[in-house]
Amino acid sequence: MNLIIDIGNTAAKMAAFCGNELLEVAHDSNQTLEGLPAFFRKYPFERAIVATVIDLTEAVKNRLHNLPVPLLSLDEHTPLPIQNLYETPHTLGYDRIAAVVGASTQCPGHDLLVIDAGTCITYEFIDSAGRYHGGNISPGMQMRFKALHQFTGRLPLVEAKGRRVPMGKDTDTAIRAGVLRGIEYEIAGYITEMRHKYPELLVFLTGGDDFSFDTNLKSIIFADRFLVPKGLNRILDYNNDRI
Secondary structure (H helix, E strand, C coil): CCCEECCCCCEEEEEEECCEEEEEEEEEECCCCCCCHHHHHHHCCCEEEEEEECCCCCCHHHHHHHCCCCEEECCCCCCCCCCCCCCCCCHCCHHHHHHHHHHHCCCCCCCEEEECCCEEEEEEEECCCEEEEEEEEECCCCHHHHHHHHCCCCCCCCCCCCCCCCCCCCCCHHHHHHHHHHHHHHHHHHHHHHHHCCCCCCEEEEECCCCEEECCHHHCEEEECCCCHHHHHHHHHHCCCCC
């Protein structure tokens, strides 16, 4: 069994895999991993992988050091089951590459656009031959709401939840519609443009934010909130003989 430890900017996630089957996902502090010992005791883990986008605290380092199974720390030198054509792999976020690996594992032999709608919105492309060409980074939903408030003198900080109309009827609805519909149009634009180049393109959408799409796009979009841990699990299996 595999233990996946995904340390993000605001929290950490731990996942248990038996082969390719995801058994459980648990959330924890990214500063302490205080729930790790209890989570570890629930399953007969044989190996683990950790990926982080932040500098680890001493408490977290100690937790990881005391794991009684081989631990793989994902970095730019870790062998991958795909070909990485990114020109600066040392700057490539682990979550971006893990999402790509997760998508390509589920749909090998297809041109794939992987969209992760989280703190930032990322767009990644991997072709049918398993070559990752790179991707783009755009501000995420909360970042857009906060930017409108922080970089102006009078615009309020608006929540995503609330009244939605096609065109704003007051300042709150104008901001909400502008941000949410802007993101939807942006994502739809990427998909439409990529499909002109790759007619058989499939799209994976992951991350914490939900968006609506017109009918002709829904048929090619696969929503999977656990694409990153699935990708990390595949990377760990790929490196089984190396740890």
